[in-house]
Amino acid sequence: KQEVTQIPAALSVPEGENLVLNCSFTDSAIYNLQWFRQDPGKGLTSLLLIQSSQREQTSGRLNASLDKSSGRSTLYIAASQPGDSATYLCAVNRGETSGSRLTFGEGTQLTVNP
Amino acid sequence: DAGITQSPRHKVTETGTPVTLRCHQTENHRYMYWYRQDPGHGLRLIHYSYGVKDTDKGEVSDGYSVSRSKTEDFLLTLESATSSQTSVYFCAIRGGNTGSTGELFFGEGSRLTVL
Numbered sequence: 001k002q003e004v005t006q007i008p009a010a011l012s013v014p015e016g017e018n019l020v021l022n023c024s025f026t027d028s029a030i031y032n033l034q035w036f037r038q039d040p041g042k043g044l045t046s047l048l049l050i051q052s053s054q055r056e057q058t059s060g061r062l063n064a065s066l067d068k069s070s071g072r073s074t075l076y077i078a079a080s081q082p083g084d085s086a087t088y089l090c091a092v093n094r095g096e097t098s099g100s101r102l103t104f105g106e107g108t109q110l111t112v113n114p
Numbered sequence: 115d116a117g118i119t120q121s122p123r124h125k126v127t128e129t130g131t132p133v134t135l136r137c138h139q140t141e142n143h144r145y146m147y148w149y150r151q152d153p154g155h156g157l158r159l160i161h162y163s164y165g166v167k168d169t170d171k172g173e174v175s176d177g178y179s180v181s182r183s184k185t186e187d188f189l190l191t192l193e194s195a196t197s198s199q200t201s202v203y204f205c206a207i208r209g210g211n212t213g214s215t216g217e218l219f220f221g222e223g224s225r226l227t228v229l
Contacts (some may be wrong), residue, residue: 107156
């Protein structure tokens with residue numbers, strides 16, 4: 001059974017700091033990995049998707065990496081801003097043979113202080 | 115915007131009553147999902163659908179049923195609601211067709227309280 005762990009559970013940083021969020025998974029047979037952002041009381045917003053054949057993806061100040069063999073992904077946020085405060089979730093996808101279902105970590109709650 | 119609408123967005127009901135949550139999509143996606151989100155458990159899959167009348171169970175399907183009679187609507191039913199089903203329910207769709215990136219997009223959620 002796939003298990004996804006996110007460390008730390010919560011993180012508080014001053015504005016402008018670069019930071020890394022970690023995600024680990026137990027079964028390396030994944031199709032892709034997706035990072036989401038969730039604001040309080042809201043739905044999930046997709047940030048980045050990395051296919052199993054890729055090593056990293058970038059979008060603006062965000063960079064996600066994937067090391068499938070070691071079962072790890074990181075989300076790097078450059079020059080953090082108060083607007084980045086949210087919960088960040090990673091999820092792994094086992095592919096169409098499993099219905100493209102996602103298994104989620106419990107998230108990292110990020111607070112960026114002005 | 116993946117064109118996903120969930121209804122109702124908020125509902126309070128009593129133990130033992132039936133409840134149906136609706137997920138509507140406008141972009142003809144084949145795959146649709148129902149997740150629940152609870153503190154300490156994260157998001158867990160309840161049921162999913164891979165086409166009209168084609169559904170399968172997720173990891174927490176007990177006490178829930180689903181139906182998909184047309185592509186755009188995926189219904190989640192609690193036949194007899196219990197307090198343990200108090201949760202936030204999210205619908206998701208998988209973008210693109212077979213062989214696509216497999217990116218999932220989520221609705222805004224439906225908050226259900228069972229008293």
